[in-house]
Amino acid sequence: MKRTHYCGELRAKDEGRDAIVMGWVHRRTGLVQVVFNKERQAAAHAKAEQVRSEFVVAVEGKIVKRQKANPELASGEIELVAMKLHTLNNAKTPPFAIEEEINAAEETRLRFRYLDLRRPKPHRNLALRHKIILEMRKVMDELGFIEVETPMLTRSTPEGARDYLFKQILMISGFDKYFQIVRCFRDEDLRADRQPEFTQLDLEMSFPRQEDIFHVIETVMVRACGVAGIKVAAPFPHMLYMDVIRKYGSDKPDLRFGMELHEVRSCFPEEAKQKLQMEGNVFALAAPGAAGYSRKQLDDLTEKAKALKARGAYFVKVTPEGLTSTVEKMIGAENVKKLAEACGAKPGDLVVAVSAKEQIKGTEAAALIAGQLRLQLGEALNLIDKSQWKFLWITGFPLFEWSETDKTWVSAQHPFTGIVDEDLEKLESAPWEVRSKGYDLVLNGYELGSGSIRIHRQDIQERLFKALGLSEEQLRRRFGFFLEALTYGTPPHGGIALGVDRIAMLLSGEKSIREVIAFAKTTAAQDLMADSPSEVDPGQLDELGLAVKPEVKKAAE
């Protein structure tokens, strides 16, 4: 018995044909209606009585036109009159109905992933992901890149350095344009847009100008969006890192709405700062239409700001009748007015100001916290135009950032990132002023990728490693082979890596990367279906000469 048609493909034009279809019995999202006539096909009818939801069946029959068409169904003009019914397999009652709309907790969906994936939406998402990746490969091939695989198993390097070492070495080897769509692994805590294993479009090219790399990526993204039926225009706009932080309080700003930040420290006189126990800078924004926010809503914003380590949050309500502020007594009517004006607030707006002492990654925490509130308010006030696709290149990153945990300067991106030529002399004397040749690609508030023009001269690479505090000995031990390779005629080169899962997520209209990864993990990095990670058989450990140490619980005080 051979399947002749897909259920979902049958249409009015097939009327009168004999057909054999195979598939699952979905009682609610059936793709083709099958009819069993009690008199004429008594045997099949009797058998059909035994069939339950999610049974796997084959039906032999004839396509006929329906008496009454069902416009809800793609195959709604016809139905299949069953002559014979074969049960190919039975099925337990599933824990949730297999239908378009998700009706189960994510925990249940992940545990029964095979049933979750049986729904039409995961099929659409994974098919789109496939088409996007296929298009990426096509574009890269058209642009003269060749895909080269690099080792996953290699010597110990600082985490992630592996990826850079090998693709840079391919440049030294004259490959000129390399790319790879490849699985990456990272040991970080998870998020809606982060999984411990994910896929990148990684590329590297020789003799590039920054704009050459941008052009390649813009071509890739325009074409990938095209696959999803989304039209975007290239080139993408550029902004400096310092400017996005100050304007949007984020290194991955969502440009689908405005509500920019303003530095308003000068609106707070010294004595007010003392009374309010303010420290550090103050950033503010004007939230359109939020002047009517209740006390509770303001409290919630304050609480959110404080949870993000803000010193405080201060509000000005702008109404046609005038200004009212939670800090009017502290800063005076004149400064309240100045504050509202600084944010360009109009009647109906709510001005939200945030102060914070600390610096995060060398940037003012107040700006970053205000940036978080901007996102929350943008969502709450429905300011985000979901039909927009706002790409942005960010450049001008600092080369180093201060690590509070290590009390030292560390690479903001990675230690192979190129250094802006005129800043080279400050490498030892004023490292915090040195700018890198790194760049990020951002879409709608998500970081899609990050790259740089690399260091290609051995002497500069060595100077950088030393500026990072690596000793000659550490340097030889960890990067010896790489530094040696650099001495054999390394061309200028640079590249970038894009997060394929995030791209697939955004182009599918999903809010979580898990919706475009077939076998996704929980935020604790567990696979609820396979029950992984799991204990390893002692014999397997013995073979490798490994022992598992029991977890050491912190002693109680």
Next chain:
RNA sequence: GGGGACGUAUUUCAGCUGGUUAGAACGCUGCCCUGUCACGGCAGAGGUCGCGAGUUCGAGUCUCGUCGUCCCCGCCA
């Protein structure tokens, strides 16, 4: 490591200020009806209220701990 939300029947949820036999819908089982497509009708099964302590005459409800899922901060060289 920190903050927040959630955890009650197969599933999705309700359960007010603690009070007697813990409810609904979906699904499931049986019967009936039936050219239906969210079919309809009747009957029924199904619950350690995540787990463990505590407070109380009495805990699904309050407190603490713990486990799990999700969101966020830190982290993402």
